Amino acid sequence: MPDQTTTLDPTRTALLVMDYQEGIVGQLPDTGPLLDRVAGAIDDVRGHGGHVGWVRVAFEDAEFAAVPETSMFAAFAASDQLRAAMRADAPGTQIHARLAPRADDILVRKIRVGAFSTTDLEQQLEKRGITTLVLAGISTSGVVLSTVREAMDRDYRIVVLRDACADREQETHDFLTGTLFPRTATVVDVAGLGGLWAVQ
Template identity: 60%
Template sequence: MTETRPALDPRRTALLVMDYQPSILNSLAAAAPDLLDNAATAIDTVRDLGGRIGYVRVAFTDADGDAIPPTSPIAALATPERLRALHADAPGTAIHEQLTPHPQDIVVRKTRIGAFSTTDLDNRLRTAGIDTLILAGVATSGVVLSTLRDAADRDYRLVVLADACADHDPAVHDFLTGKIFPRQAHVTTTARLPTLFTEQR
C-alpha cells in the first residue's frame, strides 16, 4: 500500500475493466473464484459515484493476425488455434455477460498486451476529462502490469484493485501488488474503494 490515500474526483476517474472475457477468465476460475463478483462490485461503486467505466478486450480480426510481425513476442503465441479462440467474433472474446457495458461506457478492442498501444483509449479518456485510472484486470502480470507502466508514463494517477486482478501464479500476483505496483499506484481492494472518493453524486 502507498502511505498516502488518494482523494479521487469521480468526474475525472475511470475504472478500466481489462480482459474480463471467457477465453481468459475460464483458466483463472479456480484460483480466483470471487474475481467476477469483485469486478462487478467495483463497477457498481464507480458508476454510482459518477465515475466512468472503460472495458478493454483482446481480440483479433483475420487482418490483425496476418499483420503480426515474426519478431513480435505475440507471434509465438499466435498459433492458428489461438487466433481462432481469440477472434473478434468468437464468443470467448466478448466481455463477460456478468459485466455487460452500458451505452455510455468506453469499450475498446486491443491486439497487444497493454490497453493503450493498439487502441484509441488514451484519446477517449482525455476527451472525457479523465486523469485518474482504477485498474482491474487479468492477468496481473499481463494487461495490468503493461497498462500500469504505460499509464504512468502518460501521467495518469493510478489505483489498482488487488482483488479485482488475478494471475495464473498467485505468488506473482502478490509480488506485483505488494512490491511493484505501489511504486506507481495506490493498491487497494474493492471494499475500500468508496473511501477514496472525495464526493458522491
C-alpha cells in the same frame, strides 16, 4: 511513492476492466468471487458518477497477418485453431456474461498486451477529462502490469484494485501488488475503493 490519502474526483476517474473476457476468465479456477468483486467495483464507480471502460484482446484477420514472428502473439497468428479463438467475433473474446457494459461506456479492443499502444484509449479518456485510472484485470503480470507502466508514462494517477486483479501465479500477483505497483500507484482492495472518493 503515491499519496495513499489521495481522494478521487468521480468526474475525472475511470475504472478500466481489462481482459475480463470469456476465454481468459475461463483459464482461472473459482472465478465467482472474483467476478463478484469486479461487479461490486463497477457498481461503486457508477454510483459515484465515475466512468467505466472495457478493454479486451481480439484480432481481425488482417491484424493476424501483420503480427511479426517475434511477437508473443505469433503463435496465435500461426495456428488456425488459436486464430479462431482470438477473432474479434469469437465467443471467447467477448466480455464475460457476468459483467454488463453499457452503451455510454468506454470500449476498446487491443492487439497487444497493454491497453494503450494499439487502441484509441488515451483519446477517449482525454475527451472525457479523465486523469485517474482505477485498474482491474487479468492477468496481473500481463495487462495490468503493462497498463500501469503505460499509464504512468502518460502521467495518469493510478489506483490498482488488488483483489479485482488475478494471475495464474499467486506469488507473482502478490509481488506486483505488494511491492512493485505501490511505487507508482495506490493499491487497495475493492472494499477500500469507497474510502477514496472525494464526494461521499
